[in-house]
Amino acid sequence: MDERLLKPYDPKETESKIYKLWEKSGFFNPNNLPERHKEFFSIVLPPPNVTGTLHLGHALEDSIQDMIVRYKRMAGFKTLWVPGTDHAAIATQSKVEKLLEKEGIRKNDIGREEFLKRVKIFAQNSHDGIISQIKKMGASLDWSREAFTLDEKRNIAVKTAFKQMYDDGLIYRGNRMVNWDPKGQTVISDDEIVYEEKKGKFYTFKYGPFEIGTARPETKFGDKYVVIHPDDKRYKDWKHMQKITVEWINGPIEATIIKDEMIDMGFGTGVMTITPWHSHEDFALAEKYKLDKEQIIDKYGKLLPIAGEFVGMKIGDAREKIVEKLKEKGLLVSVDENYVNRVATAERTGGTIEPQIMLQWFINVNKPIKERGNKTLKDLMREPIEKGEIKIIPEHFEKVYYHWIENLRDWCISRQIWYGHQIPVWYRKNEIYCGIEAPTDKGWEQDPDTLDTWFSSSLWTFSTLGWPEKTKDLKSFHPTSLINPGYEILFFWVARMILMSQFLIGEIPFKTVFLHGILRDKNGKKFSKSSGNNIDPVEIIEKYGADALRMSLISGTGSGNDSNYDENKVKGYKNFANKIWNITRFILKNIKGSKYDPSISNNLTEEFKIIVEDITSDMDNYRFHLAAEKIYQYIWHKFADEILEESKKIIKVGDKQAEERKSALLLIWNDCIKILHPFMPFVTEEIWSIIKKRDKDDLIMVAKWPFGLAQDKPEKK
């Protein structure tokens, strides 16, 4: 009897030892896999942000992906799982800014270079912690191919991508309405906005012969256009472009009446004034009728000279004072105190977004691309899903995806932050140069802005494989087989990867998008540092083992569904790990001295084969949670509770039937351990080593899936 089996299973002792064994084997790298691994299977790890440490949500993601990767590897695929981390531009920068604030340092005091040094140190620390966390999960990532969204190679990819899109006129610089975050002092994309419902006041003012409503009186200084619906009978006597003089905040102004169908006649009085500089819709209207646009608020959220006596005031402070003045002038009609406003805030800094017209860089999603039969980037994003080249699981997210594309505006990619890929564009007076390298002659200055972090992550499936170089990896492993992000980054990441891959290399980035849900705490609350419910996976691993954690996260939740984390469940699977440990002890004890016949076939093995067929079909059809529960049920309640109990009597007799039973037990148990391996890799590898007692190369991680049932060919289209 192996000494290890004499005491209960101890994951702590086993896991780090086993992980080292795996790393040493080299099998994480597909190049080192034995001959039988032919067809390629590839997947990239959604790179975690280097903003701190991983939480249980990442553990869920790692568990699912490693389970799939291990299954595919056993099935005979030449399997690659690419690791990496994301520099997460704004998120990381604002994190470091906050840390420096505590030391009383502001980033402008130390300057760009010194600040970036600090960020780099922070990012490196985060990275190291994250990698060690991922390894503790048992993730079989090929570390020799590790990448970072901001490393040298990815920088070349980013610049190459930018230039290609710039040359094709898809990236342009223009004065457009953008989302300005006064707190983060940068613009952000539409997708980085989080809307919060806030109760506020809704004011109605007299504006000449009209009454207009607004929730933001502080933007109204420059309002000199009155918009009315052309069909509104109440105002039928007013003509389009008619000019009137009205008394307003700082005296009389000349206003112009605009008749346009954008107005909702049923809302308020059916009349509104517009502020083209600080509102997306107003801007669109102003463009349509070539109206003047005036800036009211500066980038610090303060009022400009147009505000007259209110100049320099913060908009929040100015609001009530402006209302007061209007009231004194007899222009205030009413105040609705129960108005619910949807306030746009910045995802990362929490700042209240101020729409502004600014000179920024954009990706044009509506421009017909000549070389692609006049298709737009929107078309390139939509088509692979429509044609079924990319499958989204669960399927209903396809509708969500289309819906997003329909509403998509040009993607603003420039950011006024320091941490990130600097835009590869140089200016000299009126000249502009875009290139991989800086121009060599004098007088050029590079654009100080950096790129949206999602620009670099959207190249991830091919930038990690060597693009823009034509590498062997790229040829072998792209398009990748599968991607497994949470559904919350379907737009941020998945959609943009499809966009970039389609445009830059003319192929899809992955064949299947398998989305997972969000893991919440026991009470259904989102994990976050601020609510103090954050859990470090390592903490749980030390208590129950990585196997138990993995199994508890995978089983019991349908794909794409949110789930609640329950420590009791982990505890249950720790018991399960010990159960299979004891089963192994029982079997080895009982088969001692007997000859093992691997060709045995009887009722037990036939019945087992049917179970394995069922489980394998679940594995091949993304029903992993079912596969996990089925193998658990079989092992504990069929194999242990029934078959082993019954075997005790049979083996006691010591006849031919007993010998056959012993062989059947060993055969079935061997295969049970294999099937369980993708879910609980550590304990199964340890048991394998005890059963096999062979040399180091004979690892369960490269053992063949039972009965040759798993597909070793790519899925049929």
Add this chain to the structure above:
RNA sequence: GCGCGCUUAGCUCAGUUGGUAGAGCAACUCAUUUACACUGAGAAGGUCGGGGGUUCAAGUCCCUCAGCGCGCACCA
């Protein structure tokens, strides 16, 4: 407003192409040192959110209502 989900045992959730309702945890009754107490045996627990429809047959498909969650959107 538009879109997408969810509602199944006390709790947390599974339930694949429609074919007699499942698991884990909790609670209940027994077994008491067995490969395993990180255990075993057993019993209990559900008109599958309400209503209607299709079908020989509906938790599953269709319609409708309600509650909850999420995403998107230009209600000034």
